[in-house]
Amino acid sequence: MNAIEVEHLRKEFKVHISRSGLVGAFRDLWTRRYTLVRAVDDISFAVKQGEIVGYIGENGAGKSTTIKMLTGILTPTSGRIVVNGMNPHKEREKFVRTIGVVFGQRSQLWWDIAVQESFRLLKKVYRVSDEQYRRHMGEVIEMLEIGPLLDKPVRKLSLGQRMRCELAAALIHNPPLLFLDEPTIGLDVLVKLNIRQFLKQLNERYGTTILLTTHDMSDIEALCERVIMLDEGKIIYDGSLERLKERWGQGKRVAFTFAEAVTAAFLQQLTEGLGVAWKKGEQSNVWVAHVPPGGVPEVVSRVAARCALQDIRIHEVPTEEIVRNIYEEGAVRG
Numbered sequence: 001m002n003a004i005e006v007e008h009l010r011k012e013f014k015v016h017i018s019r020s021g022l023v024g025a026f027r028d029l030w031t032r033r034y035t036l037v038r039a040v041d042d043i044s045f046a047v048k049q050g051e052i053v054g055y056i057g058e059n060g061a062g063k064s065t066t067i068k069m070l071t072g073i074l075t076p077t078s079g080r081i082v083v084n085g086m087n088p089h090k091e092r093e094k095f096v097r098t099i100g101v102v103f104g105q106r107s108q109l110w111w112d113i114a115v116q117e118s119f120r121l122l123k124k125v126y127r128v129s130d131e132q133y134r135r136h137m138g139e140v141i142e143m144l145e146i147g148p149l150l151d152k153p154v155r156k157l158s159l160g161q162r163m164r165c166e167l168a169a170a171l172i173h174n175p176p177l178l179f180l181d182e183p184t185i186g187l188d189v190l191v192k193l194n195i196r197q198f199l200k201q202l203n204e205r206y207g208t209t210i211l212l213t214t215h216d217m218s219d220i221e222a223l224c225e226r227v228i229m230l231d232e233g234k235i236i237y238d239g240s241l242e243r244l245k246e247r248w249g250q251g252k253r254v255a256f257t258f259a260e261a262v263t264a265a266f267l268q269q270l271t272e273g274l275g276v277a278w279k280k281g282e283q284s285n286v287w288v289a290h291v292p293p294g295g296v297p298e299v300v301s302r303v304a305a306r307c308a309l310q311d312i313r314i315h316e317v318p319t320e321e322i323v324r325n326i327y328e329e330g331a332v333r334g
């Protein structure tokens with residue numbers, strides 16, 4: 001069964017355009033001019049129960065607007081949404097008991113009271129029984145290692161501690177579907193790892209479906225087999241992360257550290273006919289060759305035959321860069 005079904009979904013915002021200058025401001029008082037911003041532009045997709053899907057896109061691509069519609073905060077301009085078998089803004093009360101939401105930049109915990117008091121209030125709001133709470137939250141608290149934080153007021157927690165508590169708060173009613181909007185923003189590497197591990201366990205243990213929005217491609221790589229990529233309100237890719245990397249991340253990166261100074265022109269000439277693109281590395285005397293598939297041995301042998309080398313390192317093209325290139329090219333075919 002599908003946890004999320006979206007068909008031809010659109011959201012337009014009517015935005016006031018203000019005229020410049022004093023005369024413009026005065027004219028604005030009488031006649032206001034508007035423009036339509038198409039934040040989400042005719043998108044369709046489905047997410048199966050138990051899937052973890054990365055919902056990615058540049059700033060302003062329409063990710064948050066989609067999540068707000070899927071969680072019933074915003075009403076679509078047109079299109080059909082079914083989440084957990086319901087229309088999110090029609091069956092509001094029943095619906096919210098089936099989802100958990102974490103917005104990395106906003107808090108659902110009360111600032112001045114102890115974390116466990118917030119949990120207790122949310123438990124009442126979601127009408128969770130003592131037995132259910134003990135069983136499920138006991139595990140969540142253990143997995144997120146937040147036991148020692150429960151009697152502290154939220155304002156005394158670090159960002160990483162608060163985010164772990166936010167996640168727990170979103171799971172009080174053990175929802176089958178979790179929406180995460182930038183859950184690891186601003187967190188240090190260790191906390192990020194802890195949160196990713198937790199989300200994986202949650203998905204494996206309870207089959208929780210997760211729709212994850214993030215700018216951090218390492219979140220996506222750690223958690224998602226599938227990504228939906230958005231650009232200017234439209235879906236430009238929906239498929240496996242693996243296929244995305246195979247199709248657009250072909251080739252390897254070879255970083256050469258030369259024993260003496262070389263020029264781009266010299267390297268270009270040396271590797272002529274091999275389809276190599278050279279870029280200056282960050283350290284002095286380091287040049288990086290972007291080499292098409294299968295070309296590494298020939299490139300390395302040509303360079304090593306003519307130049308004194310201190311080091312060679314071979315890397316895959318990072319997903320971060322693949323995604324950036326796709327956006328720079330402006331389209332994904334297929």
Ligand SMILES: Nc1ncnc2c1ncn2[C@@H]1O[C@H](COP(=O)(O)OP(=O)(O)OP(=O)(O)O)[C@@H](O)[C@H]1O
Nearest residue numbers: 013015037039057058059060061062063064065066
């Ligand atoms: N309430 C609103 N009124 C007018 N325009 C809006 C509103 N909310 C969003 N928009 C516009 O809709 C477009 C999509 O915004 P949205 O916040 O969904 O993007 P996003 O992909 O979540 O971006 P970010 O990564 O920066 O959070 C943007 O052009 C934004 O300016």
